[in-house]
Amino acid sequence: MKVHSRSDLETLRADGLSTLYPSRLKISVGMATCGLATGAAAVYDALRDEAAARGLDLMLIATGCLGYCQQEPLVDVRMPGRDRVLYARMTADRARELIADLARGELPAEGALAVIPEEKEPPAGLEPAGGLPLLNELPFYARQRKIILRNCGLIDPTRVEEYVARGGYQALAHVLLDLTPQETIDEVLGSGLRGRGGAGFPTGRKWQICHDAPGQPKYVICNGDEGDPGAYMDRTVLESDPYSVIEGLTIAGYAIGARQGYIYVRDEYPLAVERVTQAVARAEELGLLGDSIFDSGFDFSITIVRGAGAFVCGEETALISSIEGGLGEPRPRPPFPATSGLWGKPTVINNVKTLATVPVIISEGADWYAAIGTENNAGTVVFSLVGKVANTGLVEVPLGLTLRDMIEGIGGGGLNGKAVKAVQTGGPSGGCLPARLFDLPISYETLTQAGSIMGSGGMVVMDEDTCMVDVARYFLGFTMAESCGKCTPCREGTRYMHEILTRIVEGKGTPEDLDLLEEVARWVKTASLCGLGQTAPNPVLSTLRYFRDEYEAHVVEKRCPAGVCRALIRLVIQPDLCTGCGLCKRECPAGAISGEKKKPHVIDPELCTRCRMCYDVCPVGAIEIVK
């Protein structure tokens, strides 16, 4: 079929509702990359095979990511007339038992995490069986508000019908049939939406500049080159709800007067590439992309470009160079892409999350969106809460929550009860903020003032076992390797900062090195050509600012307080604790451990590489890190 009108959308919606809320048993398995990484495919197979063996009538769906990655694989069981129950940490074995129970008409209690409330058809009396909490009452979800991630994990991402059933494409129909491009821009302007890629430039203003810029044709680009290590929200949206991005991009195209859009997806995200490719093809088939969409006379098509492993391509001018067909080398700005972008034509580049937000703003209205969050920081942001934190996952919250709300409230504090020391936001462009600043409300401005940035939303929690000097060196190693090499400060400066930091972690640093490090860092920050170089020193500057004592311990006392830097620690086995189980001996990559079975083992310091593998595997805690 082809969608020509709102009533055609209704047909799709009805179809979508029939699979979203079927009258028979439905099981959805979270099969975005996170789920797959923890065995969701085996769970899916086990559910399918066991149901077939038992002749159980079942609708089995691979869905996207619900965000609570800590509990993956997640399995959502919807039995008509019963509570919709979410099961956590599913295994293939338990999946088979689950089918056996369901075949008997029972919802097992084992592994049940929460009851999922249904917005569309609330089951009568949401009294959770067995005292299960509602999903949105779990500490992980309680303070979240899902706009960008509204469909993630709740729909089959390969079915546009389910996207439409949850309100999708109403916004596109509205702008094409009822609004002028300028009215569309005004709506986005009025919402206060700021670019979710990290810099926070007002989206409506960007659109307006491009709309007003002379030159044809114009282009819109979705930046899905999410390169920040520690961040994966764009991947999740592309994998779990690709149509939201496609709809947003189409609206952006209409607003600025572009007929061609691009979605640039990071190469390391094969599933996202697959999902978006499939979704674009389906949208074309339905006439939601192509000529005269909704018979409005507006033509729009989308080309998908798969990146090839270059962090710098997340920078908009480098991304443009990459699409044009060469190396991802940034260009001086001005001119800004909005006036001179792809092939020198006016071009808007928006992040995945920005575009996924647009349809909701159009549907719900600018004022509705502007009322969420705080002044000048409207709406919600998605963070990937990862690292040394109890609950890892994707979290969408209104702007204005504090870091403490995030880390202690939603994240449940440190991993294994350890004390959280810092949080790193904004990836290699961001900084490390100490625990004493955790009462800062999250906004573009507060994070920047504190020496970090919002960035695209990576939030990596660090505890007492994380060495901040080592972390700074890690990030500089990253930016050094990812620098395109075009401008002198970024190319030579990151290399040299990395060299100093390496000296320091090897115990060869001097107090003078810290001054030199800071001097070079300030130069790279102010003199580099593009955002990569201009932000590359942030991890160094922020750790120097908040964790100078750790640097000093390294250069003065030649000691690593966190017990991480290999040249500054020794590992010894405490003979009175060692049971001689031999596990450390087996796992030691260097073959440095010897000992007879059931007798205390010893580490040969000459062979030991201080990788701490033994420390990790020892079941009785007999390995001591001598700092």
Place this chain on the structure above:
Amino acid sequence: MPLIAQPPPPAGGALLAKLHAINAEHGYLPEEELRHAADELNVPLSQLYSAATFYAAFSFKPRGRHTIHVCLGTACYIRGGEKLLEKLETTLGVKPGETTDDRAFTLETVHCLGSCSMSPVIRVNGDTYGRLKADRLPRILKKYRGQET
């Protein structure tokens, strides 16, 4: 205006798509294929070569039958990704970027696979393994060796 007339630029993204296609077919970028592709796309060979050397996804060396990517993103790094790498290095006897003598495995590091909540992770071919501890690695390697017999 350059002295030598320039052909129109290739379609947006066409160049990367071509490099991906060659890389997927051969596992690396053979010189002859690259020269051929430059003619086909009507772009200077230097432009294609420049791009091919710029991106981490492309290699000029033949690969093993299975490629292992050890993630060293921030979350993986602070949760022990390096140890996985060291274990793989000693088990396979290769360094990142190298291929085992039997051409079974190529070992690579990657700056982030975007599976940070499951850190540390590795990816073998298309399969991602999360919440990994070094002691699970031998079993994973065995699985891929097993697929070949």
Place this chain on the structure above:
Amino acid sequence: MINLTVNGQPVTVPDGTTVLQAVRAAGVELPTLCYHEGLAPYGACRLCMVVITAPRHALVASCAYPVEEGMVVETNVPEAATARHLALEFLLSRCPQSDVIREMAAKEGITTSRFGAPPPERADELCVLCGLCVRVCREAIGAAAISFIGRGMERRVGTPFDVQSDACIGCGACAEICPTGAIKMEDQGNKRILHTWHTTVELHTCPQCGRFFVPEPMSFLKEMFPEIEDLWALCPECRQQRAARQWIEQRATSPV
């Protein structure tokens, strides 16, 4: 026209001028490596950094920044000078053997670098990665025989696969434009050897004296510009002699 001040001195320049051009129009010196008036601004070497204090405060690469009405440019304030000095110090550590860099640095009072020396295999490095050779070959000549290879610290310039380039026309524009003399080119008999590019092209023989002059691959220019056909007929020396002869003959037949 746009009015601005450079180091307190008023200058008027046409719209579309870069800050660097305005600075030079004001007679103020600024070092540059990656800038060339015949090529698009590139903004890579970061030597021409200046501070603008109006209409907004920013440290910018003057070669790639357009002038604005009322702009106030300062080239010697500490912020600008520090940025320039560090760039020079780092380039000096990259290319300690380059006379050009040494002189440029010395002019700004920098004679040594705190940032170490290049590794032994690159001890004689002269290339500062300004990209002028790559850009002139591509943007002005259109041959695109050379390009950047690799990225970050590994970045360098070369021909594809570091072998003889079929696209190189041997014009030598790369060697001519290189600010540090990093590109080695020489003519030997009927060959022009571009050592840095592992490339040799044949030279055209002068039918009169048998000397070799213009590279054969440049003969395409004859078709493009028929009026220069004559330049191909003879080497510059023979052409000069011919012109002299013609002049003498002319004088002989019609004295002044």
